[in-house]
Amino acid sequence: MQYFFQQIVNGIGDGAIYASLGLALVLIYRTTNIANFAQGEMATFSAYIAWQMVDWGVPLWWSFLIAIVVSMIVGVLAYLLLVRSVQHRDELTIVIVTLGLFLAFNSFNGAIWGFLQLSLPSPFPEKSFAIGALRFNAELVGTIVILIAISTGMFLLLQHTRLGTALRASASNATSAMLVGVPFTAMMAIGWGLAAGLGAVSGLLVGPKLTLDPNMMGAIIIYAFAAAVVGGLTSYRGAVVGGAIVGISQALSMAYLPWLGSDLQILLPLMLIVAVLIIKPEGLFGSTVVVRV
Amino acid sequence: MSSIGIPALQSVRHGDVAVTKIGIGFVLAVILLGMPLVIPEYQTFQLTGVMTYAVAALGLNLITGYVGQVSLGHNAFFALGSYAAVLSVVYLGVNDVLGVLIAAIVTFIAGVLAGYPAKRLRGLYLALITLILAVSVIPLVKQFKAYTGGAAGLMVDKPVPPAWFTLGQDAWIYYMVLAFTVVVFWLVRNFVGGSNGRALAGIREGELAASSMGVDVNRLKVIVFGVGSMLAGVGGALATFTIGFIGPDSFTLMLSISFLAAIVVGGLGTIWGALVAGLFLQFVPSYASDLGQAFSGAVYGGILIACMTLMPNGIVGSLMKITSSRREARKAADRAAAKSAEKAAVKAAADRGVRAT
Numbered sequence: 143m144q145y146f147f148q149q150i151v152n153g154i155g156d157g158a159i160y161a162s163l164g165l166a167l168v169l170i171y172r173t174t175n176i177a178n179f180a181q182g183e184m185a186t187f188s189a190y191i192a193w194q195m196v197d198w199g200v201p202l203w204w205s206f207l208i209a210i211v212v213s214m215i216v217g218v219l220a221y222l223l224l225v226r227s228v229q230h231r232d233e234l235t236i237v238i239v240t241l242g243l244f245l246a247f248n249s250f251n252g253a254i255w256g257f258l259q260l261s262l263p264s265p266f267p268e269k270s271f272a273i274g275a276l277r278f279n280a281e282l283v284g285t286i287v288i289l290i291a292i293s294t295g296m297f298l299l300l301q302h303t304r305l306g307t308a309l310r311a312s313a314s315n316a317t318s319a320m321l322v323g324v325p326f327t328a329m330m331a332i333g334w335g336l337a338a339g340l341g342a343v344s345g346l347l348v349g350p351k352l353t354l355d356p357n358m359m360g361a362i363i364i365y366a367f368a369a370a371v372v373g374g375l376t377s378y379r380g381a382v383v384g385g386a387i388v389g390i391s392q393a394l395s396m397a398y399l400p401w402l403g404s405d406l407q408i409l410l411p412l413m414l415i416v417a418v419l420i421i422k423p424e425g426l427f428g429s430t431v432v433v434r435v
Numbered sequence: 436m437s438s439i440g441i442p443a444l445q446s447v448r449h450g451d452v453a454v455t456k457i458g459i460g461f462v463l464a465v466i467l468l469g470m471p472l473v474i475p476e477y478q479t480f481q482l483t484g485v486m487t488y489a490v491a492a493l494g495l496n497l498i499t500g501y502v503g504q505v506s507l508g509h510n511a512f513f514a515l516g517s518y519a520a521v522l523s524v525v526y527l528g529v530n531d532v533l534g535v536l537i538a539a540i541v542t543f544i545a546g547v548l549a550g551y552p553a554k555r556l557r558g559l560y561l562a563l564i565t566l567i568l569a570v571s572v573i574p575l576v577k578q579f580k581a582y583t584g585g586a587a588g589l590m591v592d593k594p595v596p597p598a599w600f601t602l603g604q605d606a607w608i609y610y611m612v613l614a615f616t617v618v619v620f621w622l623v624r625n626f627v628g629g630s631n632g633r634a635l636a637g638i639r640e641g642e643l644a645a646s647s648m649g650v651d652v653n654r655l656k657v658i659v660f661g662v663g664s665m666l667a668g669v670g671g672a673l674a675t676f677t678i679g680f681i682g683p684d685s686f687t688l689m690l691s692i693s694f695l696a697a698i699v700v701g702g703l704g705t706i707w708g709a710l711v712a713g714l715f716l717q718f719v720p721s722y723a724s725d726l727g728q729a730f731s732g733a734v735y736g737g738i739l740i741a742c743m744t745l746m747p748n749g750i751v752g753s754l755m756k757i758t759s760s761r762r763e764a765r766k767a768a769d770r771a772a773a774k775s776a777e778k779a780a781v782k783a784a785a786d787r788g789v790r791a792t
Contacts, residue, residue: 177559227744237505237562239743241692245736364570367563405574412567420552
């Protein structure tokens with residue numbers, strides 16, 4: 143039984159990382175109606191910026207802060223320079239453009255920093271402590287604390303500030319928002335900037351855990367999408383719960399279903415998501431989209 | 436046309452078009468059939484590759500270009516077709532052509548099964564489900580290592596020409612693939628040319644409107660997903676027999692993105708765009724990878740973004756736009772001519788009437 147709970151704890155640790163990137167996806171989808179396939183590669187870029195800062199001798203926490211700020215600026219620029227011109231077009235166009243952005247970031251990272259694996263130092267101490275028979279290491283606790291902090295911060299920002307209201311207004315009805323004086327383009331750009339910042343946080347959490355290379359986020363973006371989809375891509379709570387579901391099911395299948403083999407275990411959480419989508423296409427927490435005829 | 440007055444002019448032009456079309460078709464057939472006789476073996480092999488990719492790209496163009504569904508799982512069906520063909524040749528002892536047909540059946544069924552959720556899910560969600568399909572390929576191939584050869588892959592026997600065929604193996608495979616390609620393009624052209632094509636466009640432009648016009652949207656979506664996946668399977672099977680090797684590294688998510696890039700460049704929702712896509716897939720990756728590992732992604736990414744923002748109709752789509760606007764201009768000129776002719780006729784009749792009285 144203790145083993146079982148330990149697996150759940152470990153699963154939540156991984157799930158928190160999926161959730162952090164999933165939150166970025168939800169944020170961008172809620173504010174700009176775009177699913178950003180490049181989110182993971184942008185996060186990898188953030189991790190590289192942090193590595194570069196550390197390499198230049200900047201203190202670790204400052205490096206991370208610089209990486210987050212730079213990522214937010216890049217997110218704003220990506221919106222203004224590229225995404226803005228296709229935003230009013232159909233979903234297909236937007237998906238294709240963000241896939242293009244995915245490839246562009248991926249090869250940019252490779253071109254600048256190479257394809258060899260680099261290591262990014264962890265911001266958390268190498269300590270662990272026990273509650274009863276369960277072991278928690280500092281990294282896991284830190285990851286969860288950060289996740290809670292950013293999701294609370296996001297909730298407060300979006301629900302309880304003027305900026306948040308303006309962001310939500312321009313996403314839900316651009317014309318009406320503009321009519322009451324909300325600067326639409328600025329809001330979209332801010333949405334992309336915030337999401338890029340969130341993505342950066344998840345990149346900085348993943349970087350020390352895995353090794354830093356251009357394809358670091360390849361698997362994680364897929365799990366993050368899976369997590370976000372559980373919430374119908376529109377619910378922050380859904381993304382967090384989704385992240386936990388994906389992380390825990392992954393940990394449990396590794397622990398209890400060894401006969402599946404490591405290859406099929408990769409697929410198990412994804413199959414779960416497919417099942418969710420087939421049974422409830424709007425996601426577990428998503429609101430059903432009502433189309434006006 | 437409202438040119439009641441002068442039908443003769445119209446029919447002459449129609450006849451011209453028919454004759455030109457037959458002429459172009461004849462020249463094209465001679466070029467395609469004669470190609471292996473004049474070009475070196477390696478280029479024959481490359482052209483065969485172009486056709487195999489074009490068949491698969493045509494499938495994705497049906498799904499994405501004609502119906503507007505984003506599929507990132509084309510690599511999965513490409514892989515499924517390849518393995519189905521190879522395994523049925525190895526284990527069932529069928530010949531290669533039959534192997535390709537088995538691949539077609541298997542991928543059609545798989546496509547219909549995968550397309551079943553697709554009918555409920557539009558755009559983004561479908562992209563995500565197919566993304567999951569796309570990343571499942573390598574784990575599954577590794578899982579069934581005993582049959583698939585795992586990560587190392589398998590050598591595949593290329594089709595062997597019969598004794599009377601003296602042009603060599605590459606040319607033989609070229610003709611086999613050419614036959615499949617011509618049949619596939621002809622069938623798809625007929626499929627999208629008629630009422631089905633208009634129904635598909637209806638779904639793409641507005642599902643609700645299409646269904647209220649009596650289009651069975653769900654059924655058509657599933658069928659198109661099945662057919663598109665089947666073409667991926669046929670293309671994959673042909674490509675594998677052409678290359679003589681099968682391994683999971685050729686079926687990554689990157690392949691799906693390349694297919695998407697290629698049909699965007701060729702022209703979404705156009706038949707001939709798929710042919711341009713085939714050329715693109717055969718030749719661009721090797722040139723791009725010459726530039727370095729990082730650049731192939733940059734080339735694809737840049738092309739995707741540039742095409743979508745600057746040339747959303749792709750190469751073929753843009754060309755068609757130019758010719759169709761020319762045709763419009765010509766029609767307008769015809770109408771004007773017809774009108775003035777009518778006027779002249781009326782005037783003449785009036786004159787005659789005046790004279791008669």
